[in-house]
Every structure is written in structure tokens, then in C-alpha cells.
Amino acid sequence: MKLEGTNTLPASVETVWKTINDPDALRSCTPGLKELKATGPDTYQATLQIGIAAVKGTYAGTLSISDKRAPTHYKITLEGTGGAGFMKGEGSVDLEAQGSGTLLKWTGDLQVGGLIAGVGQRMLGGVGKMLIGQFFKCLEERLGGSA
Amino acid sequence: MSTRYTGARITRNEDPALLCGRGLFVDDIHLPRLAHAAVLRSPHAHARIVRIDTRRARAAGGVLAALTHADLGALGGPLPRLIPHPALVHHKTQQALASTAVRYVGEAVALIVAESRYAAEDALDLVDVEYAPLPAAVRLEDAAAPGAPLVHEDAGTNVCARYTQRVGDVERAFAGAPRRFRDRLVMDRGTASPLEARGVVAAWDPRARLLEIWDSTQAPIPIRNGLAAMFGLPQTSVRVVAPDVGGGFGPKVMMFYPEEILVPLAAQRLGRPVKWIEDRREHFVATNQEREQIHDAEIALDETGRILGVRTVFLYDAGAYCPYGLIVPIVAGTTLPGPYRVPNYHCEFTAVFTNKTPVSPYRGAGRPHGVFVMERLLDRAARDLGIDRAEIRRRNLIQPDEFPYDVGLIYQDNAPVQYDSGDYPRCLGRAAEMIGYADWRAQQDTYRAAGRYLGLGVACYVEGTGIGPYEGCRVTVEPSGKVFIATGVGTQGQGHLTAFAQIVADHLGVTPRDVTVRTGDTAAFGWGTGTFASRAAVVAGTAVSLAAEAVREKTRIVAATLLEARPDEIELADGKVFVRGVPARALPLGEVAAAANPLRFAMPREWESPGLEATRYFAPPRGTFSNGVHACIVEIDPETGMLSLHRYVIVHDCGRVLNPLIVEGQIHGGVAQGLGGAFWEKLVYDAEGQPLTTTFMDYLLPTAADLPCFEVGHETTPTPLNPLGVKGAGEAGVIPVGAAIAQAVEDALRPFRVRITEMPLSPARVWELVAEARRSA
Secondary structure, three states: OEEEEEEEEOOOHHHHHHHHOOHHHHHHHOOOEEEEEEEEOOEEEEEEEEEEOOEEEEEEEEEEEEEEEOOOEEEEEEEEEEOOEEEEEEEEEEEEEEOOEEEEEEEEEEEEEOHHHHHHHHHHHHHHHHHHHHHHHHHHHHOOOOO | OOOOOOOOOOOOOOHHHHHOOOOOOHHHOOOOOOEEEEEEEOOOOOEEEEEEEOHHHHHOOOEEEEEOHHHOHHHHOEOOOOOOOOOEOOOOOOEOOOOOEEOOOOOEEEEEEEOOHHHHHHHHOOOEEEEEEOOOOOOHHHHHOOOOOOOOHHHOOOEEEEEEEEEOOHHHHHHOOOEEEEEEEEEOOEOOOOOOOOEEEEEEEOOOOEEEEEEOOOOHHHHHHHHHHHHOOOHHHEEEEOOOOOOOOOOOOOOOOOHHHHHHHHHHHHOOOEEEEOOHHHHHHHOOEEOOEEEEEEEEEOOOOOEEEEEEEEEEEEEOOOOOOOHHHHHHHHHOOOOEOOOOEEEEEEEEEOOOOOEOOOOOOOHHHHHHHHHHHHHHHHHHHOOOHHHHHHHHEOOHHHOOEEEEEEOOOOOEEEEOOOOHHHHHHHHHHHHOOOOHHHHHHHHHHOOOEEEEEEEEEEEEEOOOOOEEEEEEEOOOOOEEEEEOOOOOOOOHHHHHHHHHHHHHOOOHHHEEEEEOEOOOOOOOOOOOOOOHHHHHHHHHHHHHHHHHHHHHHHHHHHHOOOHHHEEEEOOEEEEOOEEEEEEEHHHHHHHOOOOOOOOOHHHOOOOEEEEEEEOOOOOEEEEEEEEEEEEEEOOOOEEEEEEEEEEEEOEOOOOHHHHHHHHHHHHHHHHHHHHHOOOOEOOOOOEOOOOOOOOOOOOHHHOOOEEEEEEOOOOOOOOOOEOOOOOHHHOOHHHHHHHHHHHHOHHHOOOOOEEOOOHHHHHHHHHHHHHHO
8 A cells, every 4th residue: 555745844854854863753753653672773673553443453573764865865664563464664755945844755655464454454544644644743743843 | 755745835943943042053062171262364465484483372371272383293284185177287275274385364374272262362462473475466367377476386387277168169150150249257256154154163082082073064074084084083983063054155165174173183182172163354264265257258149149159268266275176167167058059169267376265166156157157148149139138048048848958068076067857938938027028128218217227137047956976864763753864964054954854754654843854963974975066955855755765665564564464555644654544553653663673572574674764875877957047127326336126036947846935045045145246245355465355344245125025936847867856956046146137237227338247246336337438428
């Protein structure tokens, strides 16, 4: 399932770049993230808890950041498995100065399998968008914008 | 025999218990110290298993065992291959638990046994499995194409079989034909959705060395025989009981599903009885499915609409494994010619592995496909030749004086497709009359003038039923005068406890309520193959009749001694045995039974064996062919695509009817299932092979509210192939429904020139077709 979107953030490209590379910011802004432990440079062990429809799943997996071109681009890869099946996601983030703020463009490709796919697939697009929306809203707040 | 009960519309012996909640289903089996199992299933359509670690699961509270492939020993090999075929080059079956790879979402990977199902399910989350996902072959056409991801690496191809059957000279017929029409016809996946999903309870008694299994299966005897071989036990040391079964419809006739081996194994290892009940979500991925085929079909006719030849080249989706061989595509190809004279016919199929749940027969088992293709071709020809659609059918029907009619094909039982009897024109005529075909156009115009879109569909079929190899029955008169009979053919709701009792009642002069029928218990009767292919009434019913007849003769011999008369003077009626014309010289049947089992003194030699008991078998040389015609009137709302069913008429001929109430029930259920498969039910997989319809929120079953009152007309042309004259009726209802609905929808939407070439439809799909038609108009 492919998702994409844009957000305007009230800070310079450099500040936004720093924030989206800050494990602390990622930890507090990623919805459902229970644990984020650095296991190497730009590699984290993550535990995510996500519920869709009647199904709640805890996924244990890895999150890694690659293809970094500071301060405008990186790729983020997420892989997790749990009782509700597996999820595999790949996304990219591109930053562009826009006035005093930053235009953040993101794309994502999410694959899920097992229980969540069977029961929640129809809702997945909507839920995915909502979760990503929550993530950026949180970033915006951290960067001092009005929510 | 008199026919007081056989043929009568009597209510069913099994219903009081079933309707009052006193049935005994597998989940009703409660044993002391019962443990509960849950199955860990693959979330991937295709992946390599890198590593499985059950340590955390085993350490969890209440967990008794965690089995993976490594624990299975000799039981870890591929499960038995049923029904091999020379054309089936790659006969792949799954392992009870996957060892190195998983090939569909839902494939069993580990079994957890715990003190409760709750604990077992929780422990599933604690099994660590590392998968290396592989590309999946999902869409049937893609899987068949060169370069597709391979479901079975070692096969080197996804094609497991290619098979061709031919009648006459098709090339010549097509070359010389004045008119030819060609279509691509697509049928998608569905699932049988029985009320009761699968379930297994197993108990091992180490002192008696007895393995007892309660299994929601259609084939308890083959399961018993297979388990005995696998567990190295004498067949008499394994008892398999199929108690009340809440619907089978074909998918429960597997030998084996993994759980049928894993649960007994766990019970034996733990020394405790173990229960596994499939939940609905599991059922959507772990119980066999059916129906996906793509036909490229063509028909050749002369200008008057007479069929000169038909050919179809089709793809058949086998799913990830093909335990059941090629039965479904063979049935599809051999059902296709139907009630029509098709002098030249070419049928060629390619069976293809995909990374989806395995396929095995589901009610109809290929027949709906064959009928859909033939009827769609005739509809196309009728329209383009300007011939009325009932008339083009009439012109091609095999006539009543042409039986036995040899179609020229080889059926699923490896015997020739030879229609034994029937009156096809009469069935079509009666259906047309019942639905009001003659003035349909006038009716339709009236509706259309009012802005409503109604359509009529009419479709014919012939159904192969009642195939061998054999079934048997033992009939015993108890000293109480009640009769006990046992047969290997289990019941999943078909009414065996009544239909068989009716046959016995007439032979022995008792009432059906006096006859207790035991089915599906290997300890009660150990020979048989199972309930499938619309064969119980034909094959087991005849065995019941032969055994009851033998008991009647024995009763006469014994009573002749007791009543001092000749055996041919003895009659049986009203639970009594008496000398003809002298009803005062009578004995209760039970007294004769008691006398037939003396405690002392010599037993007369002519009695041959003690008791009033006989066992008989019936082995038909080939199947018998039922037939019928469905006609329906539907309304389509072109703005929403929604369909409503106004009328549904069924005229069918299953030979002599044992109990019209039961046959009508079978027809009603079948048509409902057919309508589901025609308009509501569809299994959807995403591009990675993830099933997206695994709840009844997404997989829509028709409910009573969606269905009209069915109007049934019985025609009865007895078959000469068995003494009862009966033909099968179990699958009939489902067979022509897709074809009839397609034609009716097309007829309703004639102003839009919509063409239907696929099954199932849905409101969304009908809406799309109307929108496309509007755009191109």
C-alpha cells in the first residue's frame, strides 16, 4: 500500500533535519512506539503497538535510516513481526525550504501480513494516514508551531 | 417392498436433537484432563523458514507442548497424495507442519498445546519464527506465465498438470462452421463456509492401546485407515467418529488436514486428550477453497443455432498444494457439454500452483464452471444469431429416446460419461412454464416503461452423481423390535438418518422412527470411502436397501420355523411378522429377532447365521446423471448495481425421490450457496497473496433476507443403474446458478448492452459495467 503527503513545518530546513534525526523526537512523536533502542548508527530496535479495527498488535523489529543526504533527504525502513502478523515499510523524506519554514514531502510503501492484513486491510490506508498525521503534528509542536 | 415410507414427505429423525441444541458436535466432546491446541500459521504467502524457536512459548504458563516440524519424526513427510492421475506431474502435498518453507498464508507452522485455548493462543505470540520472505505467485495468469515466482522450487514450474480430452474432430468442425463465437470467462475464488468450522479431538488410551478421534470430517473411514498406517497401529486400534457435522460441502473430505495428524500425535505424546477447534478466521485461510478458473472458450454453430463444436482451454488454480489431484478441473471439463449434443469437443486445462490456500472440491466441484461456460456461449450465440435463448437450447437438447447417451469423455471416476436417463426437453419446458417465459418480454417492457430493469435467466445442467467405488451397510433387528443400521457414509446435514430409515422401514414393516441409523463411526462400520460427489443416497442408499432386503428374507426363514409356515408365506408389517392371510398367526418382529439368537439347542441349518442381521455392499459400475433447469427473474438498480431476486424456479430430475422434503432442503441450500457465489461471496487476495476477506464483514454470505421463495418442480426419471432408481441431488442446487444469474443480469441491462463474462458479480462490479457501457455509448 502506497501513501504519500506533504507537511509544512515552522522551522528552517536545518532545524527540521536535526529534529527528524533525533532519536528523542522520533521516540516521542511516533504513535504507538513503546521502545526505541539504538543498536548502531541510524539503526534502532523498536517495539510498536498498533491497533486497527478490533485487532491490536505488538510488533518487534528494526527501524533504520539510510540514503542520507543532509539536510534534505533520507530513507526510513521499518520491519516488524508480532502476534498480529508482520509489517514492512519503506519511506522517504525530502525537505525543501519554503519561506521561513520547510516543506516536508514524504512517501511510504507499507506491506502487512497475517491477522492485521486479513481483518484490517480496508482500514489500513486511513489508519496509516492518521498515524503519520499524528507524527507530523507532534513534530510541528516540538518545532514551536501552533498545532 | 412396499413404498409406504420411501418417497414420502416425512420430517427428519435427526431434527428434534439438532433443533433443540442436543446435537453432538466435535466441540461438544468433553473428556477428563482435556488439553487444548492452537496452531501457529504463516503470515506470509511465500517465505523460507530461517529459524523457529519455541523456548519462550514452552516456558509460558499453562503450556504443555510446542511442536514444530522437528518434533514430528516420521510424521513430518509430505501428507498422502489422494487420487493420482497420469497427467498430474507434480503431485505436491503439504507437511503437517512446514519445515523449510511456507507457501500460503495460513499454512501450519507450529502447534501449541496448553491447559486452555486461552493459554495456547497467547503462547502462539511467543513462538519466534524468522522468515525470509520470497516473491509470491498470486494471480492465476501470472503464476502460469514463464518467469513467475515458483511455488515449489524443485518442480521448476508452477504447472502441475496439463490434460486434454477430445470428442470428434474439433478442428474440422470449426473450420467448416458458418458461425463461431469466442469468449474469455473468468470465475473467482469462494469458500464453502459451513456453520461449523473444522475440529478434532483425540484421546490415546495406553492400556487399551486405543486411539480415539472425533473429527468434523466427511470421510472418517479413510482417516482411520490413514492414521492407523501412520501411527503403526492395527486399524481396529483406531476409532474415528464424525459425530454431528455442521456442514461439509466438500472441503471436509480431505485426507489429511495437518490438525488431523497433529492432534492425535499430541494426545499420544502427552498422554492426555487434546482438542483443537478451528475458529472462523483460521477457516478462511486453513480450510480448502475453490472455484478459480479462466476459460478461453469458443462455440461453432450452423445458421440455425445447431452446435457443431465447442472448445475450451482453461487455467485452473490449484493453490499451493494439490492433495486432491485433478478432480475439480476434470469435473469442469466433463460437465461442460451438459444436456446438449456437442458432436465435437476439445477441452484442455493447465493446473497451476499459486501461493494461496489449496483447492479441493467444494459443492459443485467444477460443475458450476462447466455450466457457466456452456450457457454463456449459448447466450452469446443466441443473441448474435437472433435466436431466442430458450429456443437455441431446445434445438440442441439430447432427446429422451437417445439414452444411454455417450458423451465421449472420461469422468472423475475414470468411467465413461454416459448419461443413463432423463427427459431434458420436458424439464426445460416445465421451467419455462413455471417462470412465465412465454410472455416475459411483455412483462419486461411494462417494467421498463416504469423505469425498472428486470431480467430473466434460464440455464440447464447435467450433473454426474453417485459414483463408486462402493459403500456398505449392516442392518440388525434388535430383540426390542427396533432396527439398528450402520453405514460408513457420514452425514453433514443431508438427512441420512431419515432417508436410510425410510428404505429400511419399508423392507421390514416398521416405521422410520423405529430405525436408528449410525453413520460416521468406524467402530460401528469400518468399510466405506466417505460422503462426496452426491453419492450417499445412490451408493449407500442402495446398500441399505440390499441389506434390509436380506434381513427380511432371513426374518421369513426364521419366522417360518416358528410359525410353521413356508418362508414365502411370511409377511412383515406394522412391526409384526405373520402368515399371509392369517394375521392372527403373528409374532412381534423383536421376538423373531430374539428367537434367531438361541441360547441353547441346535440352530436350524437354513438360518446360516445367528440374528436378524445382514451386511451388503453396492458398487456401481459408473455414476448416474441427474439434470435440471433453473429460471429466475432479477431486478438491477443501474444506479447502485444492487440486485434483487424476484423469483427463482428450479426444475430438477434426480430420479426416484426418497423424501421430497429432504431433496427440497438440499436444493434450497444449494441454490442459496450458488447465489452467494454468483453475487455476494468472493475471496480477495492482495498482490502479495494476503487474503483480505477473512471475516463475514468482508466475505458476504447471502442471508434469508436476500433470497426469494424458491419454487421447486420435481421430475422423476428413474435410473436403471440401481434398484432404487435414485440419482444424486446434493450438489445440484448450486450448479447452474451463476449461469442463470449472468443471463438474467445481462437481460435486465439489455438497454446498456452490458456483457457478463465473470463470476461472482457484486453491486460494485455491476455498477462499473453499467458505467463503462454508458461511457462507450
